[in-house]
Amino acid sequence: MPEKFGEVALKIEKVNKEFPAVKALTDVSLEVRKGEVRALVGENGAGKSTLIKIVTGAYTKDRGDLYICGKQIKRNSPLISKNMGVYAVYQAVMLAKDLTVAENFFLGAQPGKGGFINWKKMYAESEKFMKDLGLDIPVRKNLSELSVAESEMVTIAAALWHNPEVVIFDEPTAMLTKSETKILFRIIKELKEKGIAIIYISHNLEEVFQVCDTITILKDGMVVDTVPSNTLDEESLIPLMVGREISEMYSKKEFEPGKEILRVENLSGEKFTDISFSVKRKEILGFFGLVGAGRTEIARAVYGVDKIQRGTIHINGNEVKIKKPNDSLKNGLGYLPEDRKDLGLFLPQDVDFNINIINYERSINAGIINYRKTAKLADEYIEKLSIKVGGPFQKVSELSGGNQQKVIIGRWLAKNPDVLIFDEPTVGIDVGTKSEIYKLFGKILEQDKGIILISSYFPELLGMSDRVIVISNGRVAGEVERKDFSEELLLTLAMKYYSNADLKEEVLNG
Template sequence: MTSSSGAGVRGVGKRFGEVRALSDVTLDFPAGQVTALMGENGAGKSTLLKILTGDHQPTEGTVLLDGSELALQSPARARAAGIRIIPQEPEIIPHVSVAENVYAGALPRKAGRRLDRAELRRRIQADLERLGFSRVLDPDLLGSELTPAQRQLVEILRALTGEAKVIAFDEPTSSLSEHEVDALFALIRRLREQGVAVIYVSHRMKEIFQLADRIAVLRDGALAGVLDAAQASEGDLVRLMVGRDLSDMFVRQNVSTDRVVLDVRELTTDKVSDITLQVRAGEVVGLAGLIGAGRSELALALAGDLPVHSGTVTLDGKKLRSGRPGEVIRAGLGLAPEERKAQALFLQRSIRDNIALVVLERLRRSRFVKRAAEKELAQEYVRRLRVRTPSIEHEVRKLSGGNQQKVVLARWLARRPKVLILDEPTRGIDVGAKAEIYQIIADLAKEGVALLVISSELPEVLGLADRVVVMQNGRITGELDRSEATEERILSLAMADDLSEENRSAA
């Protein structure tokens, strides 16, 4: 590999009218290395990728491939040159098979121009074996039958047909299982060994440090710095991305009271057993545990979405009945679920529609919704939560992950809940948006809302919570006050059964 192999940009800038999206960015993507591209939403990552793949033309500057300047007037030109991008939102043809989706535009044909199905099957089977996806993807499935994870894998396969010199992955693991993530990471490492220049965009720090050789950070459209991944820390990245330390992002103040708002006694469902916990007004209780511990299932049961076999849930003195989410909402409990796109948002509808959803009865006059009041309500919470959008009529699907999460929170704030359960409230959003979500949580606690926050990020749990409740295998294994909670103590409680079993085996 020579110093000129791979891709890069020199002095690249991009304007959209009066808005400058990129400013004088000079950056290399060396062959045989994984370069992570990080930055807040709006930092310029997507614009830079679109310039590399021919979707946008730079206002100034040049794109290089193997040391030579490229004029990429279209995505087809970029693809022909060997530059590929795997987008965050896959584009799948619903009525044709996986194999036909992968080779769309380059399907093998017989002499009569009919599809050569035997050759198509040979190609797809060979590619599935070569890339390690043969056990997770059926080539005969229709596009309409694919799960979100399978759709992502089809997009990856499509990008890897033909000779690729540069491949950009844009948040590729957002819908993948642990097994599929392992297969993807093994593939990326093989691509690196084969001399491909890999660009990896993700908000997930753990993934970045697992995969990347170097980390480039964009801030406000400019290159903030490039770090050696082996030498960098999470703190270094956060400082480059937002200009301040991670610890500065948490707003901690003791505003909890003695008034118990949520009182759960010996709650048992199909997924959790004998759960007893309390949350007080103004208190933030962190719910920690490993994947599969039962935290999300507990949240759904409290919200009335999963049946309860025994035990009681009392909200501000009123016992709630199992399986009645409408009654739970009216009593004052809201849930912002982990899968906001699938479980919380109407992606094709406007911000206004999404915010007003749970307060329509308050906005009705007779049988009609007062549109002026609905509009005023949506505008109030868009301002209050600083949702970045051109208009409240903007479709939610077009917002960034952080702004989508703010719309979910705005909905519940408009409902004025007594208890709010937040399940992985910052998953998939950038560091700057996280800081804003943390401020919203602090403001809600100050207003007397009882908050139950589920998070798999231990620094987040420690930074936000007044108390930490830890679960494993559907049960609570311990509780820690803020003053005694550490990552080590939380993990010890999260693995309590495994550790005691290990001790028994050792004995």
């Protein structure tokens, strides 16, 4: 590896890890040097998170050696790895929710004498620390009062507070806004300059090339290769990850739109006002907006999770009253939510149960569930979405993050409602599966259904939508036809109802 980096900070040698259903890691070796940003990429279930958990001591390895800054760690634990300077930022926030930001920094080591905590000092020091990082988050607030993105930024800050040697990011940007992502990338750069070794896991290859020096590709628990990131590009990286070429990522099938299937008129809720739009059969209606614009809130209201204050919803020409998800489900409306933790996954239950939970009526005959049918349905979607499982009866809690996500997608594809709202469906999903999901969109439309696609990812939104509704600060700012799609136009509309000039500048400068 290039000599521009410092000494080896993290060394993993021939690490193996086996779970009952799968060999998650086989002879994995890698070295990350001080000041190096190493990407770890691979399909859902390739073993990325497992490897990280072994480094942080959350899992024990079966075989192999682990060295941190030259010291061999014979027996690891979360505490030992932290004491050695290894900090990981997982997507699921790992902090104490009932403590303030500042308390989370000092956890177990509050300043003060004789059992008294010096609160003033604690708040002052942590406040300064946050400011220096460029983060504007009140340190006296409890974590539970912060947004998911803010708590993640606090997790990152809390890691840096301890002067780490190695910092690991496992899909850090999935829940971050554009400006928070920018702050994160700046922080990573600063860490790098300080000589800290960084591991960066992401399915967003654009980001990988933006922030990483070197890339290690994992496939089926084995290292395929480690290469400097400037020796390849997305196109040449993908086949190494998925083992095949992907000729057309966004394989959009164009149809003549059919009859109107869903119409929403003058809908108002807590975070949006006077929203009107309609979806036709055989059509994908995209929803664009800045993070926080209200797209998810609108979807939740239409699906009946959140309360509607005013407005009407028509399905197939008939007005329907939707007060709870069951009402919309009965009327042929489905919603695949964005928040993974809120996805409605039953983690301790198996994949079969989680796919069938809203589909049992398909397998009931005379009041009796035909379990052969339910198993068949589960198998069908395990295969269609290449969900990596030991079998349909494996617990969802044992699946990788992306494969858990696929279970929810499978559940809704099996339900096959007339209109399906996909909210950021491919965040955390590997490239190969992404292209399969886009193909499945075509199959859904073929069956005369309609799709609403909420996405912040331009290539996906522009690649797949027939029309895009732009939401700005809780209002409809405009509607754009496919022939007129451009990032600039969508961004301009997205800012229509914000008065903040800084925001405009920030958005336009990416």
